[in-house]
Amino acid sequence: MTTCIPAGSGRLHCRVRDIKGQGCRRTSWIASVAFSGCIQKDFSWSHGVSKFLQIQRCNFSPSPINENSKTLRTVTSSSLRDDSTKFFDFAVIGSGVAGLRYALEVAKHGSVAVITKAEPHESNTNYAQGGVSAVLSLSDSVESHVQDTIVAGAYLCDEETVRVVCTEGPERIRELIAMGASFDHGEDGNLHLAREGGHSHHRIVHAADMTGREIERALLEAVLKDPKIFMFEHHLAIDLLTCQDGSDTVCLGVDTLNTETQEVIRFISKVTLLASGGAGQIYPTTTNPPVATGDGIAMAHRAQAVISNMEFVQFHPTALADEGLPVQPTKARENAFLITEAVRGDGGILYNLDMERFMPLYDERAELARRDVVARCIDDQLKKRNEKYVLLDISHKPREKILSPFPNIAAEGLKYGLDITPQPIPVVPAAHYMCGGVRAGLQGETNVQGLFVAGEVACTGLHGANRLASNSLLEALVFARRAVHPSIEHMKFSSLDFSTSDWWARPAVPVSLESNAIEKILAMTREVRKEVQSIMWKYVGIVRSTTRLETAKQKICVLEDKWEDYLFQMGWEPTMVGLEACEMRNFFCCAKLVVSSALARHESRGLHYTIDFPDLEESKRLPTQPARTHPSPPREEDPSPSSLSLCPVLQPQETRKGTPASSYFPGWDESKPGVNTPNSGGPEGVGAFSGQLRPFHDERKDLRTRITI
Ligand SMILES: Cc1cc2nc3c(=O)[nH]c(=O)nc-3n(C[C@H](O)[C@H](O)[C@H](O)COP(=O)(O)OP(=O)(O)OC[C@H]3O[C@@H](n4cnc5c(N)ncnc54)[C@H](O)[C@@H]3O)c2cc1C
Structure with missing residues (x-):
């Protein structure tokens, strides 16, 4: 099968070829005659951009993390000042436990860019207190950990995933210790294992009440010493770069905004790992740091990845x-x-x-x-x-x-x-933890080729309807590791060239806007952000009802229209990007995903409690899955420029290609946001929504089939 996709002056052929001895087929990108040869010969993927940096980094002394990362930042931004495109084997979005653990493994096989929107340590990981769960005492058993997880998850967990995570957990902890993480020990010299709610045994490995900080410290130190890993801090991932291969979506990297220099930097990568954490910030009171704005979930949704179980937001009962x-x-x-x-x-x-x-x-x-x-x-x-x-x-x-x-x-x-x-x-x-996220198979694979997920951004099926305490650091460690092998396989059979970087229009910073307009946009955006948070707290909080969820739906959609209108009135253009605007767009996306998923669940299960359906219902024991953004991929025989899709950046209303409210809420009249009532809905009237209930196993089998064929 060959799909020809026009791309500027060149053409790329996408072929599915047989891989000898493996009895399987894999999609690979091969440069056409016009480019092949010279590009393959002249460009060494792994070292093209990074060679110079490696020389610079040889001088680093093993100084404390912060100093080290500052030096690194200086090197990356000064030496590559004119270079707005970077090529790496692996792009890792996020520098929490999932991203760093994965980076350390894949770096043994190629060049790695770790892209992170703030300082490298700023992550949910850094704030984790209690610890990591794992079966490490003779009196405990994997079976017991499996049962505790499934009971906590209100029987919505994927049992195979639970078993894999509980079985592989102990080895992942031993690896962490070997990398330098230091945990508390008891008087007998063994690891001190605490016990937390929902666990029937002592199995929580911890470093006092600062476990996450210790894990982040150890991993970050190892990452900064690794010459194959390049840390790009203060780089906000804006959108994944995707293209269409027949009915498959393929991820080829990510566009970012350097929020210190205001430059747009494009990363072209053979493999991308999304490890961008959760979305706690969509609520006004959250334990999550400011970086947790759900960017990864929103980016993946725009890139047609399957999102699941977004109604399950865990609220921690006791924040100061x-x-x-x-x-x-x-x-x-x-x-x-x-x-x-x-x-x-x-x-x-x-x-x-x-x-x-x-x-x-x-x-x-x-x-x-x-x-x-x-x-x-x-x-x-x-x-x-x-x-x-x-x-x-x-x-x-x-x-x-x-x-x-x-x-x-x-x-x-x-x-x-x-x-x-x-x-x-x-x-x-x-608000504390997002159980839903980007649907992943057992190896962190998604339905988007070349895109893997690990950590809180992923929905692996481990947590079901409620996360068992201390299972999330564990899940991140296990899936970051499991995603390594398929990533390397994917990387080996991918070959991209420089021209890839011109396939998508580039986002731009709003230099043409006067500072007065920018200030007004910022002020408006901050106000709207607070309003969305307040709507989520009031109407989509701990105890829900259909009326309150419908009210949230109405208010969020009207607010989004108002915000976009204001921006365009102030001269904002569709391709413009800025930190606050990008985060706001992701806020809206995540808020709508939570609301539509919550409306879809007509029962109370785990973290989702609604007074209108207060009981558990066996027939509803299925994950929710909101509709995807672009339901119909382009026809193979009719390739058109639109088949190369930069996930649309904010666009004016008339021409907007972004995700319309009707894609989350069928029946929503885009042209009349003011007249939509809480009951505007599809054929079912009140409570109609686009979220659907899907069996977890069927979907995942599909994902696995895609990755192995
Ligand atoms: C206060 C607190 C206590 C917790 N306690 C525990 C506990 O005891 N045990 C447990 O198992 N779990 C605990 N958790 C949950 C656990 O910490 C997280 O689920 C886990 O650390 C997530 O790891 P991660 O690598 O997936 O994401 P994170 O650690 O959140 O890392 C995400 C990374 O992505 C980056 N990022 C986000 N968006 C972008 C973007 N657009 N562009 C570039 N970079 C981006 C962030 O800056 C960050 O570096 C706790 C969480 C909190 C907040």
Whole structure:
């Protein structure tokens, strides 16, 4: 099969060829006669751009992470100042545990760009407190970990995935330790294993209450020492670069914006790993740092990747409530400070502001009930009593038994005049973890060729409807590792040339806009961002209803139209990009995915609780899957320039090719956003939506077939 795709002056032929001895076929990109030979000969993929950098980096001394990364930044941005396109074997988007762990492995086989939107350590990983779960004691078993995960996931987990993760977990922990991560040990000299809610054994490996920071430190140090890995910090991934091969979408890299120099940098890569973490920031109160704006999920959605289970947003019951602190922080925090559930596990008791213990009224397990149950109970107390926070008290424990396991929490309290040893801690629930994401097969593969996912951005089937505590770092470690082999295979059989970089129109920074217009756009965007967060909290929070979800749908769509109209009135053009605008676009996308998925689930399961369908229903035990953006790929025999698709950057309303509201919500009238009512919907009227329930296994089999044929 050959598909000819016009690309500037050259043509590329996409062929499916047999791979000898493997009994399988693989799609490969082969330069046509006009280009072949010279390009293959002259351009060494692995070292084309990176050779100079390698020479520069030889001088690095093993100094602390921050200094090292600063030196690296100087090198990358100065030496490549005129180079707006970079070629790598592997592009890794995200520098949390998933991205870094993967980068370290694939670097043994080619050049790697790690692209990250802020400082390299800024990630959810860096904030993880409790630890990583793994079966590491003789009294524990993989079977027990599997069962705990499936029960927590409300039986929506993919059992094969759960088994794989629980089986491979211990080896992944040993590898981390070999790389220099240091975890707490007990008096017997063995790893100290903590126990958390939902786990029937002690199996949480931890570094005090700063486990994520230790993992990030160890991995980042290893990455910065690796001459094959190049860190591009302050590079915001804007969109994946995709093209169409018959009915398959192929990923060939990513466009980024260097937010320090305001340059658009294009990365062309044989393989791309999306490891961009979660989307907690779509809620106003979240434990996630500002980088967690759901960019990866939105980019993947625009690139036609399958997205799944977005209704399952985990709210952590106990984040520090600033309103209740003796000394108020001078500046509002960007992300809420987490009070790990190990505090409840260690005997912490929840009280309302009248010092009435309320958990036993709701659940016989009291404070040790599951995370989602505790979050709902706190939510109920706050609403009924019209209060802003509840209190978590651990003061009945001896002082040293509080300070030893929770030094970080104690220190944070002291900053604001709170001594947690004699005083209760003010807490509120906060958005914490996104169980849904880009649907992945057992090797991190997606339905987009050349695009792999790992970590929180992925929906592997491990968490089902609710994540078991400490299973996410584990999932990231396991899938980052599993994605390595198929990535290398894909890389070996891909050959791209320089002309690839001209296939897509380039996004541009808004240099033509006056600073006054830019300031107004920024102010408007910040305001709209807050409004979306507030809608999500009010209508798509811990306890949901169909009416509230429909209201959210209505408000979000109207707000998005208003925001886009404003930008275009101010002179914004369709190809323009900026940090806030790109994040805002992704915010809208993720918010709509959560709402449409929540509307699709007519039952209460795991993290999704709706008063209109309060019970579990066996017939609904299926993952949700919102409609994809471009349902009909171009016909093979009629290749047209549109078959090379840069995922559309924001465009004016008349010509906008972005994802219309109707693609999330059928029946939505694009031309009359004001007249759409909460009940505007498809043939089913109220509650109609584009989200669908699909069996997990069938879909994944399809993904695996694609990757291995
Ligand atoms: C406060 C807190 C405590 C937690 N505690 C635990 C725990 O005890 N145990 C556990 O298992 N899990 C815990 N979690 C969850 C866990 O930390 C995360 O799920 C996990 O670290 C995700 O890793 P990741 O590599 O997928 O993503 P992240 O660590 O979030 O990394 C994502 C990376 O992608 C980058 N990025 C995002 N968008 C872009 C873009 N557009 N362009 C370029 N780069 C981009 C970010 O800057 C970041 O570097 C906790 C989370 C939080 C917030």
